[in-house]
Amino acid sequence: MGTYIPHTKQDQIDMLTSISQTWDTLLSTIPSNVRLKRELNLPEGLSEFEVYHKMKAYASENVVFNTILRGAGAYDHYIPSVVRHLSAREEFVTAYTPYQSELSQGVLQSIFEFQSMMASLTGMDAANASVYDGATAAAEAIAMSYERGRRTILLSAALHPQTIEVIQTYTQELDVTIKMIDTVDGRTSIESMSKQLDESVCAVLISHPNYFGILEDVKGFRTAIIDSKVKYIVSVNPMTLGRLANPGSYGADIVVGEAQPFGLNLAFGGPYLGFMCTSDKYVRRLPGRIVGQTVDSQGKRAFTLTLQAREQHIRREKASSSICSNQAHCALTAAMYLGAIGPQGLKEVATQCANKAHALASKLESIGYTLTYKQPFFHEFVTTTPVNTALIEQTLADHSILSGLILDDHHMLWCVSETTSDDKLDEIVAILKEVHHG
């Protein structure tokens, strides 16, 4: 049985004696009516060797696919060795929120660099130090947008379904009205939005690309949102910004998203990395930690947590969000990833994702699949399938390929990343061709 307690029995006796206590007196402040009068019903502790093998046995019961054609909010990208090694540095891993700036310049600077990268990528003025994930980032952006007398939000029906669910959860006890913007052929309808824009609306949220991988008319939405009191919130997969115009360039007020594609494992859904960027105008409405640049007593450049008057530990019930712990280590990892691949690498990854997805789409079309929506897409797309989707999933799984996501019996949402080779695409199509001939 292991322990991480460094005391010997003698240490404990010495310490108790020196403070004139016994174990009994020490623990006597717990009243007997709430004292646990038995041992915990857990097994004895195990050795490190035994624990590792027990956990490895659990891990071995899962299937690790060699090829992953499923995205839908979680993306398989190559994680460079240098990112894995650097992010494992113990000083980063075992620190907490950098409250003591003089002792935490390394953590603070890494967050400042992350903020700078995200702000630059999205074309916005500022970013926060992260929130829990992309879905909660969207919900927090909604919370930033409320104005006196304006509590209606318009959500694209082509947002990730889980993002819609999280926003519903976050707003359920508040005086907020959610209205959905319809889609036409998989694309969010500007007309449907315009019809619902009235003086009660405080925010419009769309995703670009959307859940179906389709590119939205992001400029058209900006033009159609005439009222300056309505915040235009865009959720992006930041990987696509290696190719797509940044949201700042088309006038987004708040940009949010899930930055898991930047060097984070699929990890069965977490920990991931929600990011939030905005213009100077709304910076003081951002939730969570923000790092700012300042100077020390000698005038030297220094970094510190700043604009803390927004936060729960100062404002308590008047804070706009209760977030305290965030996803700092994931943000550090994402910044390392972007540092490792650089602007050319990001462009390359984005380009390969898009090219490969389009290649798979046309190859699938050649064997009887049809693109469900006739719209421009990035690296995800929906097909109507000639055979039952469950059969497709099973057949590809037999070849260690995770198929696209089953939407229903005859619709599948595919995703291709740079990790799937050109040749592999041919192999996938050959396997699928057999399915409906067989």
Place this chain on the structure above:
Amino acid sequence: MAKLIFELSSLGHQAVTFPPSHLPSVSFDEFENQGNIDLPEIAEIDLVRHYIGLSKMAHGVDTGFYPLGSCTMKYNPKLNEDVASLEGFAKIHPLQPLWSVQGNLKAMRHLQDALSEICGMDEFTLQPAAGAHGEFTGMLIIAAYHRQNNDLKRTKVIVPDAAHGTNPASAVMAGFDVVTVKSNACGGVDLDELRSLVDENTAALMLTNPNTLGLFDPNIKAIADLVHEAGGLLYYDGANLNAIMGLSRPGDMGFDVVHLNLHKTFSTPHGGGGPGSGPVGVKTHLIPYLPKGSYLKDLPTLESAPSLSIGRMRSFHGNFLTTMRALTYILFNGKGLKDVSMNAVLNANYMMHQLSDVYTVAYPQTCMHEFVLTLEKEKDQYNVSAKDLSKAMLDHNMHPPTMYFPQIVHEALMIEPNETESKATLDEAISLLKQLHQTMIDDPSYLQNAPYTTPVLRVDDVLAARVPILKYHKE
């Protein structure tokens, strides 16, 4: 001061490249990015040196003593990291078919059952991403429960004045009005005041026990009964669970909902601010309200929701790898979790006792896992603040305690040594704190101007907030 990563950039460098692909190029026409992407261009060796340089300007538990009260900065076992990097956990897509993730489901069930036993609860959800997210989850559950019972006037959540700031903030996010109950002279909830506040409008009482002063509330049963009799529920903030594992359970104290901080009590690392994990435990009557995406008995898939679910709190199933680290820790310790808590209590009392001849302990009685000093007297006599003393510790490889919290104690320093620190480390810290106290008397300006040896000296926080510079600007 280190250069910023952008200042190391030089055109044409790229640490990592990708295998070539020869497929037709897609063009995005009006969607295409026309400008440059402003990211640094760096060779791998320079990237490595940059981040190693930054890591040397950070202080983790592995660097030195970190008695940051309320945060439980215990040792983070290396085993946890090895487990979290197992391919069978790390490379699993969250939307894989259920037959391909059976190991994850079994491990989640194992953890949920273990946490239920440790806390005396009936079921846990692993979905919440951090403690505050767990609080928000719990508050939504409480709101949904009262609505289901058609008990619509319960709009009030009572929170002690010593509570974490997240408590009132989370309650408000769930639509409640917050009412503050004062602490009594012994640092517990003032029962008389609580009696006057609890009524038919009370939705819940949020409580940390032991509280933020490190004191176990002797009236906890009476408090629980008072709230329950009025029809309210009890919410347990599990930030301080490290004090009571195997000794007392929130469920037995009468709590209906609890959240835990796996990154505190269960040794998953704090990561420079996160990711954490904030599982929420409930008694049977609240299981139907748990969030969608939880792994619950009798539900066919991870995507189904219990009958009265509050809905989804975040995407997918929580900070999964963090939860696997916690399970690793629980397997390693087993029943020995009780020793963890006992030694956490021992270390806190040892430090408190040894310091009490020089410093003023705000509530000088046997504490649990942490205690609070007040430097009010020192501030008056020597004009040395809790912040000044903290800054002086930075020169000695010791992270200061939590400063200015709880707010009910003036010039507060909240010390949580936790069980993974040796007697030698505690003795060293005690001797440093005593030495600094003497310096306070002899040469207060030494503390007022500290630190002296850190990469940067006293940082100007006021300037940072007055003129926000939140991203890199090219010179």
